[in-house]
Amino acid sequence: MRGSAILFSLLVAAAGAFPAAAAELIGDAERGRELFRQCSGCHEVGPGARNRIGPHLNGIFGRRAASVDGFFYSKALRRAGADGLVWHLDTLDAYIANPKVLVSGTRMSYRGMKNAEDRADLLAYLRQFSDNPRDIPEADPTAVRREVELAPDVLAIKGDPEYGEYLASECKTCHQASGRDDGIPSITMWPEEDFVIAMHAYKQKLRPHPVMQMIAERLSNEEIAALAAYFATLKEE
Amino acid sequence: MKLNRRTFIGASAAAASALAAPTVWGAAHGRPKVVVIGGGAGGATAARYIAKDSDGGIDVTLVEPTRKYYTCFFSNLYLGGFRDFESLGHTYGKLASDYGINVVHDWAVGVDRDARKVTLASGAVLDYDRLVISPGIDFVEGSVPGWDINAQNEMPHAYKAGSQTQLLKAQVENMREGGLFAMVAPPNPYRCPPGPYERVSMVAHVLKAKNPTAKILILDPKEKFSKQALFEEGWQKHYPGMIERIGPDFGGDKVEVRPDSMEVVIDGEVQKVDVCNVIPAQKAGRICELAGITDGRWAPVVPHTMQSRMDENIHVLGDASAQGDMPKSGFSANSQAKVCATAVRGALTGSKVFPAKFSNTCWSLVATDDGIKVGATYEATDEKIASTGGFVSQTGEDPELRKRTYEESLGWYAGITADMFG
Numbered sequence: 001m002r003g004s005a006i007l008f009s010l011l012v013a014a015a016g017a018f019p020a021a022a023a024e025l026i027g028d029a030e031r032g033r034e035l036f037r038q039c040s041g042c043h044e045v046g047p048g049a050r051n052r053i054g055p056h057l058n059g060i061f062g063r064r065a066a067s068v069d070g071f072f073y074s075k076a077l078r079r080a081g082a083d084g085l086v087w088h089l090d091t092l093d094a095y096i097a098n099p100k101v102l103v104s105g106t107r108m109s110y111r112g113m114k115n116a117e118d119r120a121d122l123l124a125y126l127r128q129f130s131d132n133p134r135d136i137p138e139a140d141p142t143a144v145r146r147e148v149e150l151a152p153d154v155l156a157i158k159g160d161p162e163y164g165e166y167l168a169s170e171c172k173t174c175h176q177a178s179g180r181d182d183g184i185p186s187i188t189m190w191p192e193e194d195f196v197i198a199m200h201a202y203k204q205k206l207r208p209h210p211v212m213q214m215i216a217e218r219l220s221n222e223e224i225a226a227l228a229a230y231f232a233t234l235k236e237e
Numbered sequence: 238m239k240l241n242r243r244t245f246i247g248a249s250a251a252a253a254s255a256l257a258a259p260t261v262w263g264a265a266h267g268r269p270k271v272v273v274i275g276g277g278a279g280g281a282t283a284a285r286y287i288a289k290d291s292d293g294g295i296d297v298t299l300v301e302p303t304r305k306y307y308t309c310f311f312s313n314l315y316l317g318g319f320r321d322f323e324s325l326g327h328t329y330g331k332l333a334s335d336y337g338i339n340v341v342h343d344w345a346v347g348v349d350r351d352a353r354k355v356t357l358a359s360g361a362v363l364d365y366d367r368l369v370i371s372p373g374i375d376f377v378e379g380s381v382p383g384w385d386i387n388a389q390n391e392m393p394h395a396y397k398a399g400s401q402t403q404l405l406k407a408q409v410e411n412m413r414e415g416g417l418f419a420m421v422a423p424p425n426p427y428r429c430p431p432g433p434y435e436r437v438s439m440v441a442h443v444l445k446a447k448n449p450t451a452k453i454l455i456l457d458p459k460e461k462f463s464k465q466a467l468f469e470e471g472w473q474k475h476y477p478g479m480i481e482r483i484g485p486d487f488g489g490d491k492v493e494v495r496p497d498s499m500e501v502v503i504d505g506e507v508q509k510v511d512v513c514n515v516i517p518a519q520k521a522g523r524i525c526e527l528a529g530i531t532d533g534r535w536a537p538v539v540p541h542t543m544q545s546r547m548d549e550n551i552h553v554l555g556d557a558s559a560q561g562d563m564p565k566s567g568f569s570a571n572s573q574a575k576v577c578a579t580a581v582r583g584a585l586t587g588s589k590v591f592p593a594k595f596s597n598t599c600w601s602l603v604a605t606d607d608g609i610k611v612g613a614t615y616e617a618t619d620e621k622i623a624s625t626g627g628f629v630s631q632t633g634e635d636p637e638l639r640k641r642t643y644e645e646s647l648g649w650y651a652g653i654t655a656d657m658f659g
């Protein structure tokens with residue numbers, strides 16, 4: 001199949017990894033409060049925090065760099081913000097580790113926090129002063145997704161239909177098992193290979209649907225194969 | 238058939254007890270028993286999945302007082318005239334006939350955790366090996382001074398769907414010309430973060446057609462709310478000049494109501510209103526408190542299995558649970574129910590337990606064919622269910638995309654209700 005060859009090269013190119021430390025829950029916020037003493041000479045955080053030598057850090061997660069009203073940023077940081085630098089767990093982690101590596105001309109004169117665990121604890125503390133996804137679902141995530149290793153024989157994986165059935169319970173919230181289409185297409189009885197290719201296309205953001213990209217993004221190759229195996233054999237009612 | 242099933246259960250029960258699960262259901266005890274309290278988004282889904290996937294191996298009883306469950310989801314669309322009321326109603330017939338679930342229409346009024354028994358209002362007592370509780374929300378008394386449940390006819394909450402929703406719709410439609418509709422919005426956390434603002438959109442949609450000089454006032458204790466930029470953009474576009482919101486900076490957090498005289502008092506200032514939708518602060522459904530599984534207002538759970546942190550024989554789902562990052566939504570409750578179902582089956586029959594996965598998407602309607610959405614995925618950590626990433630509709634999107642988003646929400650509604658009720 002032509003589509004599969006194209007997709008395949010993309011899959012191999014896209015393999016990558018996030019720092020393992022960030023994959024679990026962020027860290028120990030209590031310890032982070034202690035560590036914040038190193039920062040509190042310049043930054044405030046918490047109720048009533050104001051800009052000082054550095055900007056206040058309330059709501060930092062999910063905020064574009066250099067976007068606190070009334071704070072005068074370095075040109076370098078403003079430029080980074082305009083280029084699309086947004087403070088997430090990973091970018092903050094890199095910035096705290098060594099500010100000048102992420103933004104060369106930053107005025108933040110801080111040597112950097114070398115210990116990854118310290119950074120995780122500090123970020124866990126700061127996280128408490130940003131929006132909570134429970135209340136504002138679009139708020140910045142608190143965990144970083146584990147990346148999948150992509151083997152060259154993705155398409156050949158034999159899916160486990162029992163696992164597929166369990167995983168499929170997530171799909172069935174929207175895709176009706178009966179094959180009915182009331183606004184969301186049926187995926188019942190889809191040929192296995194088409195299914196696998198489509199899901200990887202979402203995963204690689206080639207297919208443009210945000211819900212499906214989100215769902216596909218965290219499915220492993222085995223899980224996609226398992227789902228494909230299950231849906232291929234499901235009977236329309 | 239029955240004999241086969243027995244043999245199978247016997248075998249898997251043995252396998253499970255090897256995993257150190259307490260052997261509560263020996264041969265004398267018969268099939269393991271699961272009682273589910275609450276037949277809503279969490280409870281109906283859990284009951285159905287446990288019954289369906291154990292293939293008769295688990296005896297499932299669902300306790301739910303109402304014979305027809307009216308979904309809160311899409312109840313705002315009913316207010317806006319996009320759905321009729323009956324389309325929100327769902328019965329439990331298939332859960333009983335197709336899945337063999339014992340559906341008991343009654344209230345659970347007590348849980349004896351040591352004896353593992355649930356008492357019903359009728360006096361009947363149900364034994365369980367595992368108990369699933371998904372009772373939704375109750376309101377925090379005194380959270381809006383001047384309002385209590387006795388005032389719900391003058392100032393409806395319409396935050397549990399049913400006659401309250403019908404009452405609010407009638408009040409909006411019969412409001413005097415040029416009248417004022419006020420909403421007292423709830424503090425975090427509450428069910429359906431975008432719900433109050435979708436409701437405002439739907440009320441505005443009705444008023445624009447029927448009563449265009451009417452106004453809407455939102456009194457909000459929160460600084461920010463979900464999909465705020467999208468809603469505000471939509472309100473500007475579809476209902477210019479109609480909607481005003483007073484946040485905590487201007488007294489939106491210091492609101493008292495007077496149902497007898499139809500007044501609201503905002504930081505000491507009295508305002509006459511024609512319709513007033515009071516959405517109080519919320520807490521876990523009362524049965525959680527009675528069962529002694531709450532910490533503060535909610536019932537904390539272990540993310541991997543949705544087991545209560547106070548009692549491993551109880552699972553808490555949906556709005557009532559304190560789980561971490563998931564918003565209190567029907568989608569979330571449905572997602573959590575599936576994780577719970579696989580954990581319960583694993584514990585009682587020894588079936589394979591797969592790792593927990595959660596997701597949520599909330600669609601909202603701003604105006605005709607103008608749908609927006611927000612969604613995220615989650616994973617279980619030891620501390621909480623943590624969000625791992627998501628998306629939200631963008632401002633300035635193409636009308637075609639917004640229309641597609643709305644149509645998608647119709648598909649979701651059909652999907653999730655089929656997933657709950659079979």
Ligand SMILES: Cc1cc2nc3c(=O)[nH]c(=O)nc-3n(C[C@H](O)[C@H](O)[C@H](O)COP(=O)(O)OP(=O)(O)OC[C@H]3O[C@@H](n4cnc5c(N)ncnc54)[C@H](O)[C@@H]3O)c2cc1C
Pocket residue numbers: 274275276277278279280300301302303306308309310311312313343344345346371372373374395396397428429432433436522523524554555556557565566567568569570598599600601
């Ligand atoms: C206006 C509005 C709009 C919404 N829109 C959406 C949306 O678009 N998408 C979305 O995903 N979510 C939406 N929601 C949220 C959604 O309705 C809830 O989050 C969801 O219903 C929670 O499921 P649950 O199982 O926790 O509780 P519920 O669905 O409320 O079910 C609880 C059930 O338990 C029963 N019960 C309570 N106490 C007892 C007892 N003691 N004994 C026996 N039974 C008991 C109740 O009768 C009820 O049927 C909306 C909510 C509102 C108010």
